[in-house]
Amino acid sequence: MxxxxxxxxxxxxxxxxxxxxxxxxxxxxxxxxxxxxxxxxxxxxxxxxxxxxxxxxxxxNLEPYARVGQFAALSVRDVTPTGAYLDWGLEKDLLLPYRNQRRNLRPGERATVFVYLDETTDRIVASAKWEWFLSDQPYPGKEGDAADLFVAEETDLGYKVIVDGTHQGLLYHNEVFKPLRLGDVHTGYVRRVRPDGKLDLSLQKVGFDEALDVAEQLLAAIQKAGGTLPLSDKSEPDDIYRRLGISKKLFKKALGTLYKRGLVQLADDHTRLVDK
Structure with missing residues (x-):
């Protein structure tokens, strides 16, 4: 068992x-x-x-938010002299002992943890020192590969993420154009495998594939808007992000791709599909 x-x-x-x-x-x-x-x-x-x-x-027969051997972002329900107790979807809360915490936690906070079976006590416990449970082997993938990214922690540089449940990577703030929350899982792409084994990542496809991918998204957005989108290469970055969730740089790349294909007409304040 x-x-x-x-x-x-x-x-x-x-x-x-x-x-x-x-x-x-x-x-x-x-x-x-x-x-x-x-x-x-x-x-x-x-x-x-x-x-x-x-x-x-x-x-x-309840489904917990995480099983032994899995990572999860869980809410703190209570703090006692023993440690923090986390809501993991079951009647009995999950213990995060003080020795396994990075810092003191307060009720209502969320923390990324790894769930494991303590060999000494034979109890299920959590650890907020989740990096300890990642693989120490070289990342098996390569630049450009798709991967599942688990958002684990926000830092000054960006978001630390767990890649495919085994390795650590980073999504830089200046390359993230939509809100991220601890525990979110997104499909992302490997931009660079660093010498220290960690990974630089992106939520968009890398290089030319990235431009093609965003171009298809932009085309779909114009079609959904009835053939005319109130955005152009002169639009403000914030307006582009609010409507499409991408940077102005990516928007202009995608716009150029569609224009070269003869699919859109460009104006100062809008983009329109070409009538076929």
């Missing part, structure tokens, strides 16, 4: 307050409110297994 993950377990017996499931670690309770309708003794049910407030193994 995997503690801190989903398991397929057989129903051993039924009692007034629930059902006991059998496992290699002994029987554990599935409280009645979590029993799927029609479940009988002998059935196999899929449940998440963790420990209750008295450290007993217990099962639930």
């Amino acid at each position: 995997q503690l801190g993950d989903f398991n397929d377990l057989e129903v051993a017996r039924e009692v007034d307050f629930g059902m006991y499931l059998t496992s290699d670690d002994g029987d554990l309770l599935l409280p009645r409110k979590y029993i799927p309708a029609g479940t009988r003794v002998g059935d196999v049910v899929r449940v998440f297994v963790y420990r209750d407030s008295e450290d007993r193994l217990i099962a639930t």
